[in-house]
Amino acid sequence: MASVLIEFSHVTKKYGSLLANDDLCFSVNKGEIHALIGENGAGKSTAMKLLFGLETLTSGVIKVNGSSQSWMSPRGAMASGLGMVHQHFMLSPVHSALDNVILGQEQLKGHRSQIRLFKSLRFIDRKSILRELQELSSSVGFRIPWQEPVENLPVGIQQQLEIAKLLYAGVEVMIFDEPTAVLSPEETETFLKMIRNLNQTGRTIIIITHKLREVKSIADRVTVLRRGKSVCTVECSDVTVQDMADLMVGRHVHLGELKRSEKSPGDELLYIEHLTVEGLGSRPTLTDVSLSVKEGQVVGIAGVEGSGQSELFDAVLNPGRVLRPSGMNSVIRVLGQDGRSLDRKLIRQQAIAVVPADRLREAVLPEETLLENELLGHDHEFAAKALSGYQWIDRKKARERLVGELKTFDVRPPDPDARLGGFSGGNQQKFVMARELSRNPKLILCSQPTRGVDVGAIEQIHGELLNRRDKGAGILLISSQLDELMALSDVIHVMYSGKIVATFNRQDFSEHAIGLAMGGGGKPS
Amino acid sequence: MMQQLSKLKPFLVSIMGLALGLLAGSLVAAFAGENPLDVLMIMVKGAFGTLHDQGMVIYFASILIATGLAVAIPFQAGVFNIGAEGQTLIGAMACALAALHLPQDLPAFVAVTVSILAAVLAAGVWGGIAGAIRAFRGGHEVIGSIMLNFIAAGLTGWLVVGTFQTSDSQNPETAAIAEQWRLGRFPAFDGAPATVAILISLMAAVIFWIVIEKTRPGFRLKAVRQSPDAAQVAGYSVAWTRFWAFFAGSAACGLAAAAMVLGEAGRFRMEMSEGFGFLGIPVALLGRGRPVGVVFAAFLFAALHHGASALDIEATKVTRDLAQVIAAVVVIFVVAQARFKSANGERR
Numbered sequence: 021m022a023s024v025l026i027e028f029s030h031v032t033k034k035y036g037s038l039l040a041n042d043d044l045c046f047s048v049n050k051g052e053i054h055a056l057i058g059e060n061g062a063g064k065s066t067a068m069k070l071l072f073g074l075e076t077l078t079s080g081v082i083k084v085n086g087s088s089q090s091w092m093s094p095r096g097a098m099a100s101g102l103g104m105v106h107q108h109f110m111l112s113p114v115h116s117a118l119d120n121v122i123l124g125q126e127q128l129k130g131h132r133s134q135i136r137l138f139k140s141l142r143f144i145d146r147k148s149i150l151r152e153l154q155e156l157s158s159s160v161g162f163r164i165p166w167q168e169p170v171e172n173l174p175v176g177i178q179q180q181l182e183i184a185k186l187l188y189a190g191v192e193v194m195i196f197d198e199p200t201a202v203l204s205p206e207e208t209e210t211f212l213k214m215i216r217n218l219n220q221t222g223r224t225i226i227i228i229t230h231k232l233r234e235v236k237s238i239a240d241r242v243t244v245l246r247r248g249k250s251v252c253t254v255e256c257s258d259v260t261v262q263d264m265a266d267l268m269v270g271r272h273v274h275l276g277e278l279k280r281s282e283k284s285p286g287d288e289l290l291y292i293e294h295l296t297v298e299g300l301g302s303r304p305t306l307t308d309v310s311l312s313v314k315e316g317q318v319v320g321i322a323g324v325e326g327s328g329q330s331e332l333f334d335a336v337l338n339p340g341r342v343l344r345p346s347g348m349n350s351v352i353r354v355l356g357q358d359g360r361s362l363d364r365k366l367i368r369q370q371a372i373a374v375v376p377a378d379r380l381r382e383a384v385l386p387e388e389t390l391l392e393n394e395l396l397g398h399d400h401e402f403a404a405k406a407l408s409g410y411q412w413i414d415r416k417k418a419r420e421r422l423v424g425e426l427k428t429f430d431v432r433p434p435d436p437d438a439r440l441g442g443f444s445g446g447n448q449q450k451f452v453m454a455r456e457l458s459r460n461p462k463l464i465l466c467s468q469p470t471r472g473v474d475v476g477a478i479e480q481i482h483g484e485l486l487n488r489r490d491k492g493a494g495i496l497l498i499s500s501q502l503d504e505l506m507a508l509s510d511v512i513h514v515m516y517s518g519k520i521v522a523t524f525n526r527q528d529f530s531e532h533a534i535g536l537a538m539g540g541g542g543k544p545s
Numbered sequence: 546m547m548q549q550l551s552k553l554k555p556f557l558v559s560i561m562g563l564a565l566g567l568l569a570g571s572l573v574a575a576f577a578g579e580n581p582l583d584v585l586m587i588m589v590k591g592a593f594g595t596l597h598d599q600g601m602v603i604y605f606a607s608i609l610i611a612t613g614l615a616v617a618i619p620f621q622a623g624v625f626n627i628g629a630e631g632q633t634l635i636g637a638m639a640c641a642l643a644a645l646h647l648p649q650d651l652p653a654f655v656a657v658t659v660s661i662l663a664a665v666l667a668a669g670v671w672g673g674i675a676g677a678i679r680a681f682r683g684g685h686e687v688i689g690s691i692m693l694n695f696i697a698a699g700l701t702g703w704l705v706v707g708t709f710q711t712s713d714s715q716n717p718e719t720a721a722i723a724e725q726w727r728l729g730r731f732p733a734f735d736g737a738p739a740t741v742a743i744l745i746s747l748m749a750a751v752i753f754w755i756v757i758e759k760t761r762p763g764f765r766l767k768a769v770r771q772s773p774d775a776a777q778v779a780g781y782s783v784a785w786t787r788f789w790a791f792f793a794g795s796a797a798c799g800l801a802a803a804a805m806v807l808g809e810a811g812r813f814r815m816e817m818s819e820g821f822g823f824l825g826i827p828v829a830l831l832g833r834g835r836p837v838g839v840v841f842a843a844f845l846f847a848a849l850h851h852g853a854s855a856l857d858i859e860a861t862k863v864t865r866d867l868a869q870v871i872a873a874v875v876v877i878f879v880v881a882q883a884r885f886k887s888a889n890g891e892r893r
Contacts, residue, residue, distance in 0.1 A: 337778065368780030382778045385771045396768060397779030399761045411760045 022049035025193065025224055026071065028250075031080035033066055040066040042248035044080070048193075053215065053225045055235040055256070058245030058268055059474030060445040064228045067245070068195055072097045072104060103191030105182045107198040113171035117164050118150055121185050149188075156187055160217055175325070176207035183214070194218065195226045200234060201471075204324040205502060205535030212238050230474075232261045233503075246270055269476040278482060278507055281490045285510070286315030289463045289494040290336065291353040297335055297342045304328045304518040306335065311513055311520065313463065313494040318485070320509030321498040324538055328518035329498045330377060333467050336496070337374065338364040355462060368397050373456035375466035377498070379445075383452045386441035390431075391415065393440050394422040394455055401459075429454035430480070446477030453481055457488060464488060467498040482508060502534060516540045555833050562831065562878035563845070570871040577862040584860060584867070591855025592848040600730075600737025604809065605821075605847035607739075610746035611801035612825025613832060613839040614753060618794035619676070619686075620834040621757055622787050623770035628675055628690025630822025631697030632668040632795045636802030638701045639667030641813035642709070644722040644806070656726045660807060661745070665799030671697060672795020673788065680788035698816065705815050717815035728808040742804035747840065749797055754836035766790055798822065824850070827876045846872065 026048040033041040041063045048054045056064045069075045071082055073091040082089040084100060091097055094104070111120050122144060150166060157164060162180045170178060179199065186194055196215075200208045215238060219225050229235060235242055236256060244251040244267040251267055265273045290313040299305040306328050313319045321329050335342045339352040339359025352359030355370055368374070374397065376382035384393050395402065395418055402418045403410035419436055426434035431443075431450045440448060449469070457464070469485065470478045485508060489495055499505050505512055506529050514522040514537040522537035524530075571581035592602055615629040643663035647656050675689035702717070711720040728740035757763035768776040769786045776783050805817055828846050832838025853868030 364777070365780040365782070374778060376778050378774075381772060382774045385768060385775055387771055388767070392764075392767070395764055396775060399764050403761060406760070411762060413759060413761055413764060 022052065024048070025050040025085060026226075027081075027083040028067065028071075029081050029083070031067070031070065031082060032078045033063075033070060033075060033248075034078045039248050041070070044245070044248065044250050046243045046250045046253050048224065048226060049241070051219070051222060051224055052240040053219050053227065053238055055239035055242045056226060056228045056245065057230070057232065057235060057242060057264060059476065060472060062245040062268075062474075063248040064245055065197065066248075068104065068197065068226075068228065071195075072102065098189050098191065101190065101192035102195070103186035103189060103193070104195040105179065105186070105197065105199060107201060109178050109182055111170045111178060111181065114169055116167050116169055117173065117181050117184075118146065118153070118166040120170055120181060121153060121188050122146070122149060125189065153184060153188060156184065159221075160184075160187070161214060174207075175202050176204075176210065179203070179211065180214070183218075192222075193224045193226065195228070197228045198230065199227065200229070200231060202325055202500070204538045205531070206539040207324075208234070232264045232475075235264065236261050244268055265475045269474070271476075273475050274479055275475075278486055280486055283316040283490065285317040286492065288353070289313050289315060289355055290496060291351065292336075293351040294349045295332075295335060295342075295352065296350055297331055299331065299518065304331065306331050306518045309515075309518075309520055313496050315462075315492045315494055316489055317511070318489050318495040318497055318509045320505035320512040321496070321515055322502060322505050322512050322534055322538055323500070323515035325500050327515040327538075329467065329515055331518070332515070333376070333465065333498060336465055337367055338362075339367070369400055371460070371462040373459065373461035373464040373466070375452055375456055375464070375469055377467035377471065379448060379452060379471070380441075384440050384448065386439075388440060389437050390426070390440055390451060391419055391422060391436045393451070394418050394425075394436075396455075398455065398459075425454040425458045426451070428458065429484070444474075445472040446474045449473045449481065450477055453484060457484060460493075461488075462493060464493055464495040466495065468500065469497070470499075470501070470504060478504075502531060502538075506531065506534075514538055555838075558879060558882045559831050559833065559838070559842075562875045562882070565878050566871040566873075566875035569874040570867050573867060573870050574863050579860055579862050584856065584863060587855050587859045588849070588852035588868075590852075591859075592852030594855075595735065596733065597735040597737045598851060600734025600739035601851045602844070602847045603731075603734070603739035603743050604737060604804070605850055606844045607743035607746045607804045607808070608801040608821045609824055609828050609843035609847050610743075610750055610840055611797045611799075611804070612822050613828030613843050614746075614749055614797040614825075614836075615672070615794045615801075615822070616825045616829035617832065617834040617836075617839050618753060618797065619787075619790045620794075620829060621763075621766040621770060622790035623773070624676070624679060624686050624787050624791055626672060626675070626690050626791060626794050627687055627826055628672055628693050628697075628795070628822070629798050629801075629825040630818055630820065631690070631694035632672045632798035633801050633805075633818040633822045634697045634701045634816075635671040636664040636668030636799035637806050637817055638704060638813050640664035640799070640802050640806045641719050641722065644726055645709075645720060649723070653725045657728065657807060660726070661799065661803045663799075664802040664806070665796045668799035668802060669792045669796030672798070673792040676788045676791025676795070679791065680784040686791065694822070701813070702815050705813060709813070711812075718810075719813045721812050722807065724811075726807070727811055728803070730808070738809035740804065740808040742800070742808045746800055746804070746843075749800055750836045750840050757836075762786075762789075824872070827872050830876055830879050833879075 024047045028044050028046050031041050031044040044063065044067060058064050070077055071089065073093050073096055091100065112123060115123065153166060162184055164177055164180055164184060200211060203211060212234065215225055227239065239256045241253055242256050242264065243253040246268065262275055265275055293310045295306055295309040297306040304327065309332060311319060321332065323329055335352065339354060340361065340363045343350055343352060343360045354362060354367065380386055385396060395413065399413060402414045404412040404414040406412035422436050429450050431447050431454060469481055485495060497505065497508060510526050512524045512529065512534060513520045514534060516538065524534060574581045574584040591598065593599055612629045612633060615632060616626050619626040640660050640663055644656065644660040647659060671693060672690065675686050675693055678684040678689045679686035705719060706717045709719045710717060728742055731739045757766060765781045765786050768779060768781060769783050773783045801821060806813060810817060824846055828839060828842045832842035849868045849871060853865040856863055856865050856867060
């Protein structure tokens, strides 16, 4: 019988009146791969923060190795053999990979990396650390160039570095928060292999994730969280992906093929030809990008994050700015108008819906109410006449409209005066979709429409997008989720370092071929 | 219930800050060997004791509402104007020059209006320099506006000593503006320079309120303050919004300048803004950048400022500088609360 390593019993955590964890009970066995799944706001991250001492318990006990957890900081957790790889890496971009490993450990008194010269003067022994790290790397299969500054390393390698940091610190239990969200399919494969390696050498792994197929392929046991409580812990081999999705949401979720009507594309809504945009700073340069979006067509843009998708999105949002300097043969036509004469403001006054990738930063004002957010980018629709032109805002009209939208898109709670930041990720995104799609746009520009959104809301958002397509809207869909692109798109273009390297039509979609192209090894289009 | 409480909270923070400021002032007075209660009484009496004192408080408030707005308006767009001192000086110089050079046969109402507009425009343009550097070039507005303070002091000083100094006076000041072109003083206040300037400043605060609560430009200010990225995607010009906010805020200093030049001195005097531009910062902070808050805070600081001047005469061991101690503690407390709030906001 496996021995219990970490045990949550009756753990409750309150933030004000909000119950983040509600009488949570589950345990992790020594040497297993344990997945924590649940919708956004189900309490996964809170549970891990409690385990790490980043937050304090309201009530209940967390036991590690039989004794109750007593540390108040990540450093204490590290000392007891627990380590975490956060979704956003905690690396210093200007330091070398080697120095990033040393960072934070050099201060621990009497650490093995130090050469002591005098009583209080301690030097860092980089040579011996490097030797130790190289041994470690070869045993796990890392490929980290240790002297290279972190900012020059690809995301996959940065993640390996995060893991190496933990290994070097002697961590026995590794916790991963959404580890594959930023990886290409290929990198994901490598990552999963590495996890298996680490597990076989005796380490216990906890993975927090949304990606149920990965859970299925790698985990030993799964704990499902819903509204702060643990619904159940099951053997991974006993359940299907569909079962897990249903358990997370608490009702049956439709995961399979979505209904789409056969449609031949109509008039051209967005046309881009030979678009070349110089990248600023570390951003990639768009090179000779050509594509078009027609009525009743979903055009997907695949690619590892940072391959030029957000530059493409920005270019369509403000065509005038990118076209004016870069000259001759770049063309952007939006709803039949030459992009040269369109700026951001004019674009927003067209029948175009805009759903940017980083919801909290680009699509909403988190501190404001839903009503104020309804106005964002749409204030011209509620303009009333006052002394000098249409500068007055008719909030009554906006409120009426918003109440209808909230109902149609099932945003919960449907309260126009609630602060947006207080809503769950899924409901925030449903609100953004409601604001943008309820205006019957001809063209929909959307990027990462389901990032950080739970399964139930994904189902609804996908359904809504396809519904718009069937009604004749054209959609430019940027996503790092390959399954999302394959489920929705009529055409997929794959971007790699600022270029379109491959194009697939719906009948020849293949996860393998698209994944390969995303990694830069594409077939010529 | 909870919602009502959270709406009251900013107000409570300001009250707490004020209480703490008074407490600190009392402690300082006690250390200096004065009875804190006596000191407090002297200040209250100094501020409200006579009709003339009350008139002075109103006069100072008309200035501080304007300089408070000068900080609060750009603050709505997330930019920080600490150049109100220089903007007021430039405005005052423009106001005096306009009043001195307009044809003498103009009706008083027209001449006064034109002089005030000259002050508003000049102050706006002066602050607009820092605003433009921030909005279009990314240079920090705090550095820009504070440096412009020095340039404004130097420029107006040079003008008043060199070109426009009156031959009637030993002091660095311009000639006097015709009596009939000055702002009328309310007769009730025993000759104190309480003028229609207070009504103009209050009107500016009302307009500010209407703009941020009811109009599209006001909404754009809010969007730009909270999230420049979101404002960008929504199609608003972040740069122009910031620039106009800075310009409008600076322009408010013109009203403070007019209150001084047309309401009190009747001329431009070197360094005549006496730090009222800087006092606009604590006024805006204590008033939380909101129109109503700024008006209340302005009256409060006006009373504090005028009341403390009585300390020079009536107290032996403390001077009017005690008012600065109180103001400083208030500001520190309010700013620390703001920090606390944002640290608390990111809890999940």
